[in-house]
Amino acid sequence: MQENRRLADDAKRMGQEAQEGVQRGFEATSRSFAEANKGFQALAAEMMNYSKGAFDDAMRTWEQLIGVKSLEQAMQIQSEYAKRVYQNHMAELSKLSQMGIGIMSDASKPVEDASRRSR
Numbered sequence: 001m002q003e004n005r006r007l008a009d010d011a012k013r014m015g016q017e018a019q020e021g022v023q024r025g026f027e028a029t030s031r032s033f034a035e036a037n038k039g040f041q042a043l044a045a046e047m048m049n050y051s052k053g054a055f056d057d058a059m060r061t062w063e064q065l066i067g068v069k070s071l072e073q074a075m076q077i078q079s080e081y082a083k084r085v086y087q088n089h090m091a092e093l094s095k096l097s098q099m100g101i102g103i104m105s106d107a108s109k110p111v112e113d114a115s116r117r118s119r
Helices: 002-066 071-118
Strands: none
16 A cells, blocks of 8 residues: 555656656747747848848949949949949858857757756
8 A cells, every 4th residue: 555655656756747847848948939039030130131231232333323424334333333242242141140050059058958957
């Protein structure tokens, strides 16, 4: 009889521990999704700013091209624009990739911490 009671208490304790573990995992996952969401919002804002800047640059270049007096001048404006677009695009890609790495790092921390604590 006492053995049955001990087994029942052990089973109850194990069930409570499992439930607490699931709860901690759920909380860690929720924090992880919240971090990812903040990161994706920052990423979207960065992409919006880049797009606006690229559009504004294209419009300024178009305005310059409208007023050209020679083919050489048009080619110079177009060449400068192409160089600027390439440099800006490569810089933005680098920035976005760093932001993406940061998002994944920040989003994984709550789950990693919960995993370490549960060991």
